[in-house]
Amino acid sequence: MNNLLSLSDLSFDDIIELLDMAEDLKAKRAKGIVVETLKPKSLAMIFEKSSTRTRISFEVAMNELGGHVLNLHSRDLQLGRGETISDTAQVMSRYIHGIMARVYKHSTLEILAQFSTVPVINGLSDLEHPCQLLADLLTIREYKGTLKGLKFAWVGDGNNVCNSAILAAAITGMQMRVACPVGYGPNSDILTKAVNMGADVEVIHEPENAVENADIIYTDVWVSMGDEEEKEERLRDLWPYQINDALVSFAKESCMIMHCLPAHRGEEITSEVLTGPQSAVLNQAENRLHATKAILTRLLVPNVKV
Numbered sequence: 001m002n003n004l005l006s007l008s009d010l011s012f013d014d015i016i017e018l019l020d021m022a023e024d025l026k027a028k029r030a031k032g033i034v035v036e037t038l039k040p041k042s043l044a045m046i047f048e049k050s051s052t053r054t055r056i057s058f059e060v061a062m063n064e065l066g067g068h069v070l071n072l073h074s075r076d077l078q079l080g081r082g083e084t085i086s087d088t089a090q091v092m093s094r095y096i097h098g099i100m101a102r103v104y105k106h107s108t109l110e111i112l113a114q115f116s117t118v119p120v121i122n123g124l125s126d127l128e129h130p131c132q133l134l135a136d137l138l139t140i141r142e143y144k145g146t147l148k149g150l151k152f153a154w155v156g157d158g159n160n161v162c163n164s165a166i167l168a169a170a171i172t173g174m175q176m177r178v179a180c181p182v183g184y185g186p187n188s189d190i191l192t193k194a195v196n197m198g199a200d201v202e203v204i205h206e207p208e209n210a211v212e213n214a215d216i217i218y219t220d221v222w223v224s225m226g227d228e229e230e231k232e233e234r235l236r237d238l239w240p241y242q243i244n245d246a247l248v249s250f251a252k253e254s255c256m257i258m259h260c261l262p263a264h265r266g267e268e269i270t271s272e273v274l275t276g277p278q279s280a281v282l283n284q285a286e287n288r289l290h291a292t293k294a295i296l297t298r299l300l301v302p303n304v305k306v
C-alpha cells in the first residue's frame with residue numbers, strides 16, 4: 001500500500017490492521033496518551049472543493065501525531081494558473097512526505113500518484129471516498145462487533161461514497177443492496193470489480209426491498225459537489241428514496257443509520273431519523289479522526305508500530 005486512491009487498494013488484512021490501529025489510537029487519545037509517530041513529517045492537503053470533516057480531521061490528526069500540515073486550495077497554487085499536475089507532484093515531493101487531495105476528477109489523483117514520490121491519499125473524488133469508508137467500517141465494527149455477514153443497504157444516489165461502500169462491503173464480506181432510481185446507479189467498473197471479488201451485491205430500484213431486514217442503512221446527499229447544475233431533476237428523481245421513519249421500519253430494530261455528512265435535512269433524510277436513537281452519524285464523523293491517524297501512520301511511516 002503506497003497510496004490510498006481507492007478502497008480496493010486495501011486487502012481484508014490491511015483493513016483490519018488499519019481498524020485495529022485506529023481503535024488503539026482512539027483509546028490512547030481518550031486516556032491522554034500522546035503518540036507522535038509523524039514527528040517531523042509534513043502533509044500537503046490540496047482542496048479543489050469544500051470540506052469540513054476531511055480538512056479538520058486530517059489537520060488535527062497530523063498535529064496530534066507530531067507532524068505538520070499545509071492546507072492548500074488549488075486556486076492558490078500555480079496549478080490554478082496552468083502548471084501541470086505532474087510538475088506539481090514532482091516539486092511537492094521534494095518538500096513534503098505525503099499529499100492528500102480532494103479533487104473533481106479521479107484522474108487528477110492518478111496523475112498525482114504517478115508523478116509523486118510520496119504517498120497520495122484520496123480525500124474524495126468524483127469516483128470514491130475511501131477515507132470516509134474506513135471511518136465507517138470502524139463505526140460499524142464498534143456498533144455490531146463484526147463486519148462479515150451484515151446486511152448493508154445504500155439508499156439514494158449511487159455516488160462516490162456509495163462506490164467506496166460497495167468495495168468496502170465486497171472486501172469485508174457484507175451483503176450490499178443499493179436502491180437508486182434508474183440512471184443513478186453506482187459506477188459500473190466498481191460494480192464489476194466487486195462482483196469479481198465475489199461480492200454479494202445487488203442494485204435495485206425499490207428502497208423497501210433494499211432495507212428489509214438491514215443492519216445498516218446509509219445515505220448521502222442527492223446533489224454532490226459538482227452536480228449542482230442537475231439539482232432540480234435530482235431532487236425530483238430521488239424524492240422516493242428519502243430515509244424516513246416509514247422506510248426505517250422495514251429494517252431490523254437494531255439497524256444503524258449512517259450518513260457521511262454534510263446532510264440536507266428533509267431531502268435524503270428526515271431530521272427525525274438523522275438525530276434519532278439509531279443514528280450513528282456523529283460517531284462516524286468522530287471516527288474520521290482516528291481512522292485518518294491510522295491511514296497517515298501506515299502510509300507515511302510504514303515500519304512504525306503504535
Ligand code: CP
Nearest residue numbers: 051052053054260261
Ligand atoms: N464526509 C466528509 O467528507 O465531509 P467533508 O466534506 O466535510 O470533508
Ligand code: NVA
Nearest residue numbers: 159220224225261262
Ligand atoms: N457525495 C458527497 C460527499 C461529500 C462528503 C459529495 O461528493 O459532495
